Amino acid sequence: MVMNREKFAALFKDLISHLYDPTVLETHPLAQYFSAADPDSSTSRARAIQNLILQEIEQLRPPGSEPQSQSPEWRPYLILYKRYVAGESPREIANALFIGDRQFRRDHSRALQALSGRIWERYLLPQDGQAKEEEQPSDENEFVLHFEQLDLSETLKSLEGILSQRLRSEQIHLDLCIPAHPIPISADRVLLRQMVLSLINYGLQLCTADRLKIRVEAAPTTAGILIEFETDEQWEIIREESSELLKYIRGWGKRMHARIEEHYPPRGQRGTVSLNLVFAPIKHRTILVVDDQAAALKMFERYLSRTGIQVVGNNNPEQTLQLAAQLQPDLIILDVMMPRLDGWEVLQSLQSNPATKNIPVLVCSAWDEPDLAYSLGAAAFLKKPLLQRNLLDVLYQLNLLE
Structure with a gap:
């Protein structure tokens, strides 16, 4: 740059x-x-x-x-x-x-x-x-993003103190509308706060009224923070002076799969400005973990705790087919060495059932047998002991993480 x-x-x-x-x-x-x-x-x-x-x-x-x-x-x-x-x-x-x-x-x-x-x-x-x-x-290059599941409503609440103090100094009243329910998105926490504060600061440069409205919105395919205020006939001058800041905000948004929607009054006229920071909401994913060891189930919950993925544990391999057909998870993580019914048998039954054959299966085994796993229909294989980064790599490859 x-x-x-x-x-x-x-x-x-x-x-x-x-x-x-x-x-x-x-x-x-x-x-x-x-x-x-x-x-x-x-x-x-x-x-x-x-x-x-x-x-x-x-x-x-x-x-x-x-x-x-x-x-x-x-x-x-x-x-x-x-x-x-x-x-x-x-x-x-x-x-x-x-x-x-x-x-x-x-x-x-x-x-x-x-x-x-x-x-x-x-x-x-x-x-x-x-x-x-x-x-x-x-x-x-310097700022490395760390994506995690964040609540857009909670993020704005955490900034309320900073915003209120800033707006009081500007003698501007803040109308803040935050829904009670969480709105999950995938973003970097630090960069998200920076984007929101910078976008509001840009709005304050344009705002000529004594009131600023900010609300969190959610739709089936998007989630966002909407900023609205009144401006005067000189808004184009301020916008031109702030063009570099807007470029940075758009660049940050692009890195986090977000966009800025801007709406201004007609040229040379006063009116309402709206700035909307729009994200794609997190798709709710479910992974069914089939393992007879409680410690293994806890490990997967810990490894996936910041991804927004729901982990459902099953320690009885004989119930896997029925549970998978009922839940229709995005992925099944399957252990091999289990009592009464081993993982290979479970994998074969999943592949032969029309209700479950299209669910991808990740086989985890202490035995290094990826060829056998793939020949029976597995989508991926990992050798135990598992490392978190290897598990996340597989989830990225299967498009379960963005």
């Missing part, structure tokens, strides 16, 4: 809006660039980012002992200081500087441009003035 001044400025607006949220700062796309700017820092990456930004805000203070609230020379510093150091709301700052809300938005944008430009030139601009792809760290 090539970073240039324009991309940096767009992403910096998102970064500074989370200046006091260490979790977001640690995983933000710009975090690695700040680390490169101060490689010898002994503090955490989040603290180093905070210190550097606050230090650079102070460097924008004009000469003179007393701030002049109505002086254009002082305005960029006062806006940044009041907003990000003193924690004042945009309305409070506008009143203190005797300017309107629209003028505040313009001046705030210019102040952020000045601050990001200063940081870019002092710390991040390559010595020859050209951004070189091979010299820039790659966020996509």
